Amino acid sequence: MIRLRFSLALLAGGLVLLAALAIGAGVGETAIPPDVVLKAVANRLWVAGYPIDPIDEGVIWSYRLSRTLMAACCGAGLAVSGVVLQSLLRNPLADPYVMGISAGASTGAVAVALLGLGGGVVSMSAGALAGALLAFGFVILLALKAGRSPVMVVLAGVAGSQLFNAITSFVVARSANAEQARGILFWLLGNLSGVRWPDVGLALPVLLVGMALCLWHVRVLDAFLFGSSSAAALGVSVRRVWVTLIGASAVMTAVMVSMVGSIGFVGLVVPHAVRLVAGVSHGRLLPLSALCGAVFLIIADVVSRALITGQVVPIGVVTALVGAPVFALLLIRGRTA
Amino acid sequence: MLTAEHLGWGLRDRAILQDISLTVQAGEFVGLIGPNGSGKSSLLALLAGLRRPDHGTVRLDGTPLPAIPRRLLAQRLALVEQQAQTQERVTVRHVAGLGRTPHLGAFTPWSPQDTACVDQALAAVDLLDLADRDWSGLSGGERQRAHIARALAQQPELLLLDEPTNHLDIAHQLGLLDLVRQQGLTVVAALHDLNHAALFCDRIAVLHHGRLDAFGPPAEILTPDRLRRVFAVDAVVETDADGLCHIRYRVPRRPPMLAAAQKELARC
Numbered sequence: 001m002i003r004l005r006f007s008l009a010l011l012a013g014g015l016v017l018l019a020a021l022a023i024g025a026g027v028g029e030t031a032i033p034p035d036v037v038l039k040a041v042a043n044r045l046w047v048a049g050y051p052i053d054p055i056d057e058g059v060i061w062s063y064r065l066s067r068t069l070m071a072a073c074c075g076a077g078l079a080v081s082g083v084v085l086q087s088l089l090r091n092p093l094a095d096p097y098v099m100g101i102s103a104g105a106s107t108g109a110v111a112v113a114l115l116g117l118g119g120g121v122v123s124m125s126a127g128a129l130a131g132a133l134l135a136f137g138f139v140i141l142l143a144l145k146a147g148r149s150p151v152m153v154v155l156a157g158v159a160g161s162q163l164f165n166a167i168t169s170f171v172v173a174r175s176a177n178a179e180q181a182r183g184i185l186f187w188l189l190g191n192l193s194g195v196r197w198p199d200v201g202l203a204l205p206v207l208l209v210g211m212a213l214c215l216w217h218v219r220v221l222d223a224f225l226f227g228s229s230s231a232a233a234l235g236v237s238v239r240r241v242w243v244t245l246i247g248a249s250a251v252m253t254a255v256m257v258s259m260v261g262s263i264g265f266v267g268l269v270v271p272h273a274v275r276l277v278a279g280v281s282h283g284r285l286l287p288l289s290a291l292c293g294a295v296f297l298i299i300a301d302v303v304s305r306a307l308i309t310g311q312v313v314p315i316g317v318v319t320a321l322v323g324a325p326v327f328a329l330l331l332i333r334g335r336t337a
Numbered sequence: 338m339l340t341a342e343h344l345g346w347g348l349r350d351r352a353i354l355q356d357i358s359l360t361v362q363a364g365e366f367v368g369l370i371g372p373n374g375s376g377k378s379s380l381l382a383l384l385a386g387l388r389r390p391d392h393g394t395v396r397l398d399g400t401p402l403p404a405i406p407r408r409l410l411a412q413r414l415a416l417v418e419q420q421a422q423t424q425e426r427v428t429v430r431h432v433a434g435l436g437r438t439p440h441l442g443a444f445t446p447w448s449p450q451d452t453a454c455v456d457q458a459l460a461a462v463d464l465l466d467l468a469d470r471d472w473s474g475l476s477g478g479e480r481q482r483a484h485i486a487r488a489l490a491q492q493p494e495l496l497l498l499d500e501p502t503n504h505l506d507i508a509h510q511l512g513l514l515d516l517v518r519q520q521g522l523t524v525v526a527a528l529h530d531l532n533h534a535a536l537f538c539d540r541i542a543v544l545h546h547g548r549l550d551a552f553g554p555p556a557e558i559l560t561p562d563r564l565r566r567v568f569a570v571d572a573v574v575e576t577d578a579d580g581l582c583h584i585r586y587r588v589p590r591r592p593p594m595l596a597a598a599q600k601e602l603a604r605c
Contacts, residue, residue: 092424216443223438226421232387233418234491235411235439280425 006284013291017072020298024068025060027302029310032056041065062196070195071301071315072294073203074256075266079274079293080214081249082267083286087221088228088245089143091150093327095267096253100160102262104135105254106188107164107171109261113184114175124187128258135164136250190263190316192301199259210252211290217245218282225280263316265323266293272326338363338398338523339495344383345392353379357393357549359542361525363494366518368534368555369527371544372568377527378419380544381497384525385416397495411439415488416497417481423472430468432483433458436490458489461516477504482513489520498526502533511536531568535559535582543567555582 022034025041040060042048078096085094096102108131109124111117117127139160146152172184214221220241223231228238257263270293271285278284300318307313339361346354354376361367369377382388384395386402395402397413415436436458437451459465462482467475475483481504488496496517502510510530514537517524528534534541535555543550543558545567551558559582564572571587 219438219441219443223435225423225425225427225432225435226418229382229387230418230421232407233385233411233416234435235408237407275426280427280431 006278009278009284010287010291013288013295017291017295017298020295021065021068021072024071024298024302025064028059028064028305030056030059032060036060066197066200067192067195068298068301069200070203070260071192071297073200073207074260074263075270075293075295075297075300076290077203077207077210077252077256077293078263078266078297079270079289080211080286081253082293083271083282083289084214084221084245084249085267086271087224087282088242089150089153090224090227091153092272093154093268094157095265095271096249096257097262097264097267098154098161099157100135100139100164101132101250101253102257102264103161103164103168104138105129105132105257106168106262107131107135109187109258110168110171110184114171114180125258129254131164132254132257133250135160136254138163140246186314187261188316189314190261190319191312191314192260192304193312195260203255203259206252206255210248211286213248214245214286217241218286221245221282221286222280261314261316263297263319265319265327266297269323269326270296338365339384339525340396340399341384341393342396343393344380344390344395346379346383346388346390352547354383354390354547357544359549359552361495361523363523364521365539366524366537367526368538368541369525369544370529370531370534370541371550375544376547377544378499381416381499381525381527385414385497386410387416408439411491411493413493414495414497415491415493417484417488417499417501419499419503421484422480425472427472428468429464429470429472429475429479429483429486430455430459432472433464433468433486433490436487436492439491454492455486455490458486461489461520462486462513478506478509481505482509485513485517493522495523495525496520498524500527500529502528502530531559531564531584532582535584556580559584 022037025037026032026034036052036056037060039048039050039052040057043050043052043057044061082095085096085099086092105128109128111131112122112124112127139156142159143153143156146156168188172181176184220231220236223234223236228242231241232238253267271289274285274289274292278288297315297319300315300322304313304315304318307318341357341359344354344357345352357380369380371377379388383390386395386405386407389403397405397410402410433455434447434451437447437454441447441451456465456468459468462485464479464482464486467479470479472480472483481501485498485501488498498517501517502513505513510533514526514533517526518537526538528538538555540553541555541558542552543563550567551563556576559574561572561574564570564574564584573585573587575583575585577583
């Protein structure tokens, strides 16, 4: 019964995701109807030869579809990372953003773009990736040293985020001209405009591998319900699982964030919303969170493009506008529970 | 079945456990007693293989614990910790179902046998009626019983319990220890109540300042002299017709403070 309902939910989620992809590719400065979107995709994938406007086809294939797919990858990756971090760190407030990954990515990107770190060989994304992993490693080490308690984990995240944000601000204030500062700010708040197919070509495999690793461990994640020593007593090799899964989620988020900038709250809000509906079993929670995260970010991207005509609002602003109130609700709920 | 050889374990510069050797026979109910901070929980963690001892070895049927893969170990040995809590919204059945974890691979589907096993475990702790209850709505005792159901669902040969009767009313305390005894498992349980230890245990191990003070049948272990030395209480130990020990504690009739206060009152 439960299995049937879960399969239906998964199927429905998949359909919604496809619809969202079509909408994401259709909405923009020139609205393109869904049937044209489908025809354009068919033309490119199977050389279907539908007679449609080549400009429309170019816009859909080269800009919007890659961008929308990227949004889906990011949403799914961030949501899955959120689920994993919340379970392993046993803190409902843990997510990639809170854990300092985004702050580190910003610092890395800024260091490359403004300070010229890497001597022009290293791209901004590579810098962001390095920064993200560095910051996350710092936060996790700090949390482990501080005693692994759920409170310490979040405090370590706060400390790490503040530190790396401070470094970013310092670098921007010291070295950026007005033009650069504006560009950096846009990147900091999340920006999918520059996404092209090669980016998707990296993000999608990383997402798939990361998700496969997490799905492999769904039973193990369930066993962390009462903490890591409880999990160990249930036969889980805690250290190996920690390294594998936290590593996987760190790499997933770092890769996403390095390409599109820091997008907050997806990893926090989506898992909680899904948990309310689907329960705590990771076998259901993980795939559904991935789907919802993907759809959520596609919609957020569409909203960010449509909110003000002729202008793109950073997607991080949209997710934060939804995410911050939900975060607040969680805090209040956490107190009464 | 379970053997500890010269176990030593400490935190930084403080030794918590020193030179503990004991052997638990198959089918035995061993009680672990000792004052607060004497190292009962730490010893259980070492025996369960959750912590590596600094010195010595724990062996299960002759094999050192580190040589047994975690998952296989969890199929043979279950531990119920003190006060393991969660804030997630889970049902009693879900918690008990976690006990199947070591028996299920990454992609082994949940089978009817697993459900039957969980049902049986829940029935054993008298929680079948509450199986779909939310964790947050349970009393402390019900949570404890759910943890024990989880441990039973692991289908272990050996059950390690850390003060399993905490938070339980007296009927459930006795009921639970009786239930544990009836499972026919080998049990090592840290117990607070010395009378419970006397009633249920085949042998009792006494921990004092991190050392094994004594290990033997209740009647030999629970002597007024030892109770005074280890627990700092005055007690009379009586042995009934069945050979069971009963401990009666003696406290000063009227605490000196109270006597002084009463004298003061009388003067007014």
